[in-house]
Structures are given as structure tokens and as C-alpha cells.
Amino acid sequence: MKIEVFLEKIKNEFEDDFDIEKLTASSKIKDLDWWSSMHMLVVIALIDSEYEVLLSGEELRSVNSVQELFDLVKSKV
Amino acid sequence: MALFSVKNIEIKGVASSVPKKIVKTKDYSGFTSAEKKMFEKTVGIAERRMAVNGVTISDLCFEAAEKLLDSLKWRKSEIDILILVTQLGDYNLPATSIILQNRLGLSQKCLAFDINLGCSGYVYGLSVISSMLSSGQLKKGLLLAGDVSTSAMNFHDKSTYPMFGDAGTATAVEFSQNAEGMKFNLQSNGKGFDAIIIPDGGLRNPINESTFTDVKDESGLVRNNRNLWLNGIDVFNFSLKEVGKNISALLQENDNSKDEIDFFVLHQANRLINESIRKKMKIKPEFFPYSIGNFGNTSSASIPLTITTRLSDKLSSDKKKLIFCGFGVGLSWGSMMLSTNKLNCVPLIEI
Numbered sequence: 001m002k003i004e005v006f007l008e009k010i011k012n013e014f015e016d017d018f019d020i021e022k023l024t025a026s027s028k029i030k031d032l033d034w035w036s037s038m039h040m041l042v043v044i045a046l047i048d049s050e051y052e053v054l055l056s057g058e059e060l061r062s063v064n065s066v067q068e069l070f071d072l073v074k075s076k077v
Numbered sequence: 078m079a080l081f082s083v084k085n086i087e088i089k090g091v092a093s094s095v096p097k098k099i100v101k102t103k104d105y106s107g108f109t110s111a112e113k114k115m116f117e118k119t120v121g122i123a124e125r126r127m128a129v130n131g132v133t134i135s136d137l138c139f140e141a142a143e144k145l146l147d148s149l150k151w152r153k154s155e156i157d158i159l160i161l162v163t164q165l166g167d168y169n170l171p172a173t174s175i176i177l178q179n180r181l182g183l184s185q186k187c188l189a190f191d192i193n194l195g196c197s198g199y200v201y202g203l204s205v206i207s208s209m210l211s212s213g214q215l216k217k218g219l220l221l222a223g224d225v226s227t228s229a230m231n232f233h234d235k236s237t238y239p240m241f242g243d244a245g246t247a248t249a250v251e252f253s254q255n256a257e258g259m260k261f262n263l264q265s266n267g268k269g270f271d272a273i274i275i276p277d278g279g280l281r282n283p284i285n286e287s288t289f290t291d292v293k294d295e296s297g298l299v300r301n302n303r304n305l306w307l308n309g310i311d312v313f314n315f316s317l318k319e320v321g322k323n324i325s326a327l328l329q330e331n332d333n334s335k336d337e338i339d340f341f342v343l344h345q346a347n348r349l350i351n352e353s354i355r356k357k358m359k360i361k362p363e364f365f366p367y368s369i370g371n372f373g374n375t376s377s378a379s380i381p382l383t384i385t386t387r388l389s390d391k392l393s394s395d396k397k398k399l400i401f402c403g404f405g406v407g408l409s410w411g412s413m414m415l416s417t418n419k420l421n422c423v424p425l426i427e428i
Contacts, residue, residue, distance in 0.1 A: 017115070036112065037236065037296070038119050041313050045353040048317050057311040 001051075001077060006070045009050060013042050025067045043069075051077050079411075080330050083207040084258035090249040090421030092145035093378065093385035094137045095126040095242070097427045107235040116239060121348025125242030125373030128225045132428070134163045135173050135180070137245025138221040140426050142181055145219075145247045148423050153182050157215035159189040160206050162198035162222040162377045164406070165229065166191060177221065188215075195273070196344045196405025197263075198222055198377030199248075200413050203401075204261045206250050213252045220248040223378035226305070229275055231291065233299035237307050240346070242373030246381035249421070262327040263411035264319070272311045273406040277302035309347075312405065316350045320404050321357050324412045327400070331414060335360060337398060338414075340388060344379045344403040345369035377403070389422035 003025050014020035019034040029035055040060065048054050053076045063069045101124045102108070102117055117123055128137070138161060146153065159181075161174035172191040183189075188209075194201050199222050206218045223245035230238045277288045288302045300306060320343070328335060335341075341364055343351055348369055355365045366387040368379065375382050380401050384392060391397065396418045404410035 016118070017111070019111075034111070036115065037309055038112075038115050040310065041347070041349055042119060044310070044313060045317070045349055048353065049356060054314060054318055057308065057314060060310060 001074050003070050027066050079263040082260040083211050086207045086210050087253045087256045089251050090149050091381045091384050092141040092423035093246045093382045094141040094426040095244045096128040098127045099124050100127045105239050119349050121369050122373045127227045128243045133167050135167050141247035144423050154184050155217050156183050158218040160220050162192045162202040164195045165224050195376045197403040197409040199380045200403040200411040210252045216252045218250045222246050224376035229305040231300040231304040240374050242375050244375040244378035244382050246378045259415040261413045266408045269408035272308045320354050327412050338400050339397040341400045342380050342383050346374040392420040393422045
């Protein structure tokens with residue numbers, strides 16, 4: 001499971017969204033002004049369908065960057 | 078989980094009533110244009126209906142019930158039981174169903190009571206009314222269901238305001254000897270009680286001076302303690318975790334496969350939740366109808382409203398095998414399996 005592939009899958013979910021190109025592994029999710037709770041729901045659904053991992057609300061609130069999210073998902077796969 | 082079946086009853090007809098006023102996502106000034114686009118695509122709501130001029134759930138359900146009884150040619154005196162599923166009744170007490178018993182001109186020999194449930198309410202409501210009719214001692218019943226959820230919304234809370242729409246529905250259920258009946262799988266988890274909540278107004282948090290003060294939280298949502306508070310992520314996770322499992326358990330218990338089902342009619346709060354469930358269960362879109370696009374989240378009315386607006390041609394012409402599933406506030410959820418035969422589907426009523 002590779003971070004580049006993970007990041008690409010996330011970007012593909014938002015292909016219509018111009019701002020998604022700015023997303024990198026080190027992006028601090030909560031600090032991005034264009035990132036909304038709707039984006040988070042799409043990512044939760046993606047992680048569930050691609051990796052069969054369902055993260056809790058608490059776990060999601062504990063991660064700060066895409067890299068941390070990736071690490072969390074990888075630990076559960 | 079509560080897996081049980083109820084025999085000797087049939088659903089004979091369904092009617093749904095919505096306010097005439099349409100509110101569109103594109104007109105919501107709380108969203109940026111990027112947010113509007115994302116919302117319509119992800120949550121799937123382009124417009125919804127909003128009750129005005131103090132119209133309540135009893136007004137909406139009254140119209141649905143009147144039209145349904147007329148369409149079925151059922152006499153008022155024949156109705157043995159009336160149940161109203163709602164979380165926002167006309168009064169804290171008495172129960173709104175009893176007010177409707179009088180308003181509809183039903184007999185004083187008719188039972189009437191409310192069920193205080195939302196998203197799961199239609200399925201739970203059918204389990205109760207069918208159980209009471211199953212022995213044949215009561216013969217005909219009306220299950221009314223819905224909420225005027227817009228009354229609990231704060232315009233400045235973009236996590237809830239654009240999501241909910243108002244609707245009231247009526248479903249006619251009848252005792253029928255040897256009818257196949259309905260099969261249920263009902264569950265609850267009160268640990269998630271605060272995932273969807275109106276904090277003040279009950280005895281736990283009585284109304285006080287600060288109840289109606291709008292407060293902005295750290296994510297920018299503005300609401301007061303008489304508004305509906307929704308933890309979107311927790312509800313989303315709960316839905317993805319539990320709904321498919323519940324439906325699969327119901328099918329398995331009854332030795333049915335999903336391929337035998339003509340339509341899966343689920344409660345709809347957010348199209349992304351339902352699409353995730355549909356894909357997980359490998360069900361094709363044509364078997365998974367939606368009403369959320371034009372009506373938003375209509376609480377316990379969502380399943381009958383989807384029947385009225387999306388399935389009336391198909392259900393009124395033929396015999397169909399259906400699964401219904403409601404899930405959400407409580408947390409409470411449940412699914413059911415039933416067959417309908419030439420269901421009387423009244424055209425959508427707008428008041």
C-alpha cells in the first residue's frame with residue numbers, strides 16, 4: 001500500500017474540484033480552507049470501499065495530515 | 078438483533094403530502110458556489126419542501142390520510158388503529174395521533190398513539206401496526222409518518238439547514254388471512270444518542286435563558302440548543318458499518334438473496350451514504366430509488382415518499398418484493414422485507 005496511490009485515489013474522487021490539485025501527503029487537512037466536512041465524508045467512503053477500513057469519528061479527528069491518515073489506514077488493513 | 082416476522086397483513090396503499098414551497102440548494106447564501114456544487118453532487122439534494130404558515134405534521138398527514146382513505150374507499154368507521162410516527166408533534170402532550178383521530182372523524186373505538194422515532198420510524202411503525210393487526214381482531218389501520226424538520230433548523234448551520242425537507246405520509250395496512258406478511262430486523266444503540274439531537278426542551282435540559290442564543294462552534298457552525306445538532310461523520314460511519322449488515326442478516330434469516338428483491342427503498346439522509354451502501358452490497362442503481370434529490374431528508378416519511386414519487390407506476394401495476402430500511406437518530410435502525418400486490422399509490426399531494 002503506497003502513499004502515492006492513496007493520494008491519487010483521493011484526488012480522483014474530486015476530479016471536478018480545482019483545489020484538489022494542491023493536496024499533498026504533508027497537507028495539514030484541518031488547515032486547508034477549501035477542505036470541508038463533505039470532502040472528509042467522500043474520503044471515508046473511499047477508504048471503506050477501497051481498503052475495507054472504517055475509521056471512527058475519533059480516529060479521523062486525531063489525524064492532521066494526509067500522511068497520518070494513510071499511516072492509520074495502513075495499520076488497519 | 079430483533080429478527081421476527083408478522084403474518085396475515087398487507088400494505089394496501091400509500092399517500093404522501095408535501096408543502097408547496099420549494100427551497101433550492103443553489104439559493105442558499107450560507108454556501109459558497111464551490112460548496113453548492115459539492116453538496117448537490119455528494120449529498121445529492123437540489124431542492125426540498127418547506128412548511129410555512131405554521132403548517133404542522135398533523136396537517137400534512139391529515140391530507141395524506143384523507144386522500145388515501147378516499148382512494149381505497151375505506152370508511153372512516155372501519156379504521157381500528159391509527160399510529161403517528163413523528164419526533165416533532167403538535168404538542169409535547171397530548172399525542173398528536175389522538176388529535177388526528179378526532180380531526181379525521183374516526184371512531185372512538187379506534188386506538189391512537191404516537192411513536193417517537195425519526196429515520197427508523199417507518200420500519201418500526203410498520204412492525205408495530207402489523208403486529209397489532211396480525212391476529213385479525215383489529216382489521217384496518219393507518220400508519221402516518223413524517224416530520225416538519227425544517228422547524229428545527231438554524232439558517233446559519235450549513236451542516237443541517239440545507240439537508241432537511243418536510244413531508245407527511247399515510248400508509249394503509251390491513252389484516253388478510255394467510256397473507257405472507259412482513260419480516261423485520263430491528264436494532265438500537267443508545268450510545269450514539271447525541272449524534273443527532275435537539276439538546277434543550279426535554280426534562281434533561283429544560284428551556285433556560287441561554288437556550289435560544291445562537292452560538293458559533295470551532296468549525297464555524299452556528300446554532301442554538303433548540304436546533305437539531307448533527308454529527309455528520311459519526312452518523313456516516315454508523316450507517317456504513319451497520320446498514321448493509323442488518324439487511325444481509327434479514328435476507329439470510331429468511332433464506333432470500335438480494336437478487337430476489339425488486340426494490341431496496343432506504344431512508345435517505347445523504348446520497349453518499351446510500352450510494353456507499355449500495356455499492357458495498359453490489360446492488361444496481363435501478364433497484365435503489367431516491368427521492369432525496371427533490372425532497373431532502375424527510376425523516377420517517379422518506380420511504381413512503383420515495384414510493385409515491387419514484388415507484389408508483391411499478392408498484393401499482395404488479396406484485397413486487399421489497400426491502401425497506403430506515404437508520405439514524407437514536408441511534409435506531411431496522412430493515413424489513415415484504416411483498417406488495419397492485420399497491421394503491423395516490424399521486425403526490427401538495428399543500
